[in-house]
Amino acid sequence: MSTYKIPVGPLHVALEEPMFFKVEVEGETVVGLDITAGHAHRGIEYLVAKRNIHQNIVLTERICSLCSNSHPFSYCMALERIAGIVVPERVEYLRVVADEIKRIASHLFNVAITAHLVGFDSLFMHVMEIREIMQDTKESIFGNRMDLGANCIGGVRYDLDAEGRGYLLAQLDKLKAPLAEVRALYETNGSFLRRTKGVGVLPRAEAIRLGLVGPVARASGVDYDVRRKAPYVVYDKLSFDVQTLPDGDVWSRTMIRLREAIESIRIIEQCMRDMPEGPTTIDKTPEIPAGESIAKSEAPRGELIYYLRTDGSDKPERLKWRVPSYNNWKGLQVMLTGAKVADIALVVGSIDPCISCTER
């Protein structure tokens, strides 16, 4: 049988962001794959060096939408490390809360999209409706549905009083029952399992060889979570389970995200219980000396690394970040070889690629 090439992207209904695959197919089977990047490049690494450290909190928040809290969070941690700022304990808890709320919303978004990609639109609508609880929560607490604007150097820009805590807990309670119901659906629904079990398999050895991170790696049985391996803020005081599954297929990756969303609820509830009283920011304007530092955090898509070098001026000399999608992207070569044309979008969606993070 002769092979021919089909273009997937750069603008494709099944991809949320511009990404271009030249897929070589033989009948319905993928035999070759060429990934072309660079459609969402906005020159943010350059822009960062032109703005002062405070403006960059706003800028890094706009690198991407679904992990918009992880970027300024890691950036602030890197800055605080250079300046030797110790943030109040309450701030650390509040940062965890903001990050986990974003994680739930991000994971549910991907889980919904996966249902859409197998053509199960009712399930897609249902999960998006559940996710709306989290969107409402974000809007009520932070004033925004996507960009939380939660972080500043040495603190956070929001606080949770008794009313806020009660509201947040009530919202999480509202989320629990439908989330359990959806989890059961994804575990048992025939028409979902039929399309996702054994599809786009990434073996554990390959996941380790290619250095994959986040839910994609954990779905292949790699027990790696920055929150556990290199705890930052108060994650070492919180109890949560790092979810792993052995199979490494699309279904496992979806289930990992659902389970992590459920774990995140647990984490936020512990934060509400253990959060001490105290200031929400340091009370002086920070002085940032010359220096360099690295900060790591677990973004919804996996390990996010920030490298920052300052020269004592108010602008960073160099800010460089490595996003999880950059690693996971490589896994696609393995997952898509031998896949069916019908599964291309599904497999690509299953690594939850964040193109605007990767290409910034």
Added chain:
Amino acid sequence: MSDSLSLLFAVLVFPGGLFALVLGLAIKGVDRRVAARLQRRVGPPLLQPFFDLIKLSRKETMVPAQASAFIFRWVPLVGLSAMALAAAMIPINGVYQPSTELGDLLALFYLLAVPAVVLMLAGSASGSPFGAIGFSREMAIMLAYEGPVLLALLSVAIRVGVGEGHLISLSLSDIVAYQIAHGPFLLDPWMWPALLTFLCFFPANLGVLPFDIPEAETEVLEGPLLEYSGPSLGLFKMMSAVKCVVVLGLGITLFLPGGPDGIAGLLVFAVKCTVLAVLGVTVVRTAMGRMRIDQAFYFFLKWPAALGIASLVIVLARS
């Protein structure tokens, strides 16, 4: 002369052509609204399919440079004409009886394959790789469902034929008349395997979930229809609306043809079509995801084929 005039009227105005088009679009409107309500959405207005068609008719048909323009432009019209003719074959009890040479079950069955062939031609003529994939998928799924559904149709034809004292009856009017006399097949449990086979054929032939594989939006971007725009796309929409009525009408003819005379009969027919569409299409398509082409292929060779054979055996054994 009057014969050919009445035939022309039947194909172009009633019950084919205009009537089937309006009914088909209305059913699509209901389908979209009910699907939306099942998904807790508001949904489009009931007349949305009409609005879409009007909008498309005002636009320009873009012919891709690599397409073979003649086939690309004219093939949707072939599909629509075939469906208009097929709609003229469907009897509406108490209102319309197709002439004997027109109302033939096998001819109708072959006409029903035309839209699929048209989509294949359109897909390959568009010169797009997605059209080509759509082509191969359409062919695969057609091969899979044609066999089982033919068995179901034959079961009905043989049942009626034997009941009337000869081997097989392929006349749609006879099938209707037999059921009026002896009760609809819908209420006869021995005919349920044939009914189930037909219900499986239904979403596959109409190209809706879980069998909208050739046109899967998230996989092959509407496949054969990808390059179509404007009035040409409108013709495809009209074709699928009329086809919807033909397939629903065929189902009604085969299993529940009764109805009163006159305008009331027309209303009963429309209501039966709508109910069948909601139960057989809307509910099914909102309740599950899409199959992969290989899965759909094996599905048809497994369940509907088995049911079709069972149905034929039952009918032969009981005659």
